[in-house]
Amino acid sequence: MNKSNLYKGCLEPIIMQLLSDKGRMYGYEITQKVKDLTKNELQITEGALYPLLHRLEASGILEVEMENIGNRVRKYYSLTKSGKKQTKIALTEIQAFLDTLQTLVNPKLA
């Protein structure tokens, strides 16, 4: 089974949680952090990451800050006030989702 499909629906809370921990991050940093934390288990593609970041920015969950890094411009993403609230909700939801999965996959442990 394609593992990235399993993670697909969880990308949003994963990124929100990362930003909640780190304060602000840029695109490449997010991909590397996720890769490191999951020991290469989850590799976020750029085609999945950037549209998601742009969508969250448009929804007012993320805000951006541009910074000149030598000869290029870096776009930092951070959670807005409402984004922080949304993160808490998203994490509660994902925990409930994991519990449900646990019940289905391994009823004895649930």
Next chain:
Amino acid sequence: MLSDQYIEILHQYCECKGVKYYDVQTELVDHLADAIIKSQKEHPELSFREQIAKVDAQFAPDEFALITKNKSKAIRKKYFSTFKEELYSYTRLPKILFLFFLYALLLSLHAYSQYFYFILQLLPLYLTISFIARKKRLKISYGLYLFDSKKPLLSLKSIKWVYEKIIIVTYIPIILLSLYLRFKGFDKTSNFFFFTALFPILMVAFISAVNIMYRIRFQIEKDYTKAFS
């Protein structure tokens, strides 16, 4: 740190991949530059072109086009939300006072000037001439230079798109109403409806559109200085 020349090559690479907008390119260039710097550390024997090819292999063929397409949708949504927030701000005190002032001004113009409808139609007329002037590349547009930049920007194109839609939706009814009232004359009902409800609402929408257009334009200019110099 990659040299200016390499950064320029990365911009060209993005352009070849179908990303023609500078603001979309900058984010991808930053991403690619970081990926290449990492790759250079792991494989210092490879040339810059080979490093690009290596990083390129990690991207799906339509990934860049997908990013641009989705960003375009997201950015328009964001600007429409900004417009809605701006409209909403007119329900709070300092701006409510401004609305009353506008309303009083309109009423006094109507009461004291026989040229009221003429004045009312001047702005849309100027707007129309400006659009034509813009098409003909004449330098008399009503501030449409605000949408100009040296390099194409998706954010600028999107705010122009949103701005034009709002102008069409708000100003066309103003023109039609003013023309209707000009030629058909008033009765008490239409007078009341026009001045107390519809016209201030349309004006607020118009002012909000202009306001956010300026605000976003200057933010874009601040964020992407190189696209304007």
